[in-house]
Amino acid sequence: RKEVEQDPGPFNVPEGATVAFNCTYSNSASQSFFWYRQDCRKEPKLLMSVYSSGNEDGRFTAQLNRASQYISLLIRDSKLSDSATYLCVVNAATAFWDNTGKLIFGQGTTLQVKP
């Protein structure tokens, strides 16, 4: 089983649509979760952290379900500029004293927003 699994897509949606991505992770000891965005041939950039209670940043909402070990990202009112690959990211720590900060990246879900 992969450490972080995502549906690669692509998700093709019209402008204004709502789209949701899910991600599952295997390390039950993980404590930090993130969504990154990667544009074609560019470096990944942090989109948002994911908190246990769920969090929202404008049109983006992230949710965490520790019991089921999955993370979701909801994008409302999609814009053409949202077209990118979205990476689900989980820290690899196995103990509270692990200070390595290693992050495991999913393969990403590609979103294409059409006019």
Place this chain on the structure above:
Amino acid sequence: SQTIHQWPATLVQPVGSPLSLECTVEGTSNPNLYWYRQAAGRGLQLLFYSVGIGQISSEVPQNLSASRPQDRQFILSSKKLLLSDSGFYLCAWTQRARSSSPLHFGNGTRLTVT
């Protein structure tokens, strides 16, 4: 504010040639540093990480090596490149004191081995 510099942006090297990629971080001290690689159409793979000067941990066996000669400098090297070393190499940093922090990436180096 903190910045991370990575160079060169693009590199074309023949098989068997050496490699040296450099990364420096500014505006912070004692960072954790990382080298990731992304092969074409694939996810990011952690190659090396460092929690301090001279401290290097390797995640996957390969013909690459890493060094950290200074607190904010991280170097990725190879003595002889293979075709399979082609990919997008990304340097990243995070605050050591906050191991739950996100990573911040440099612009990356696109390496093509011919």
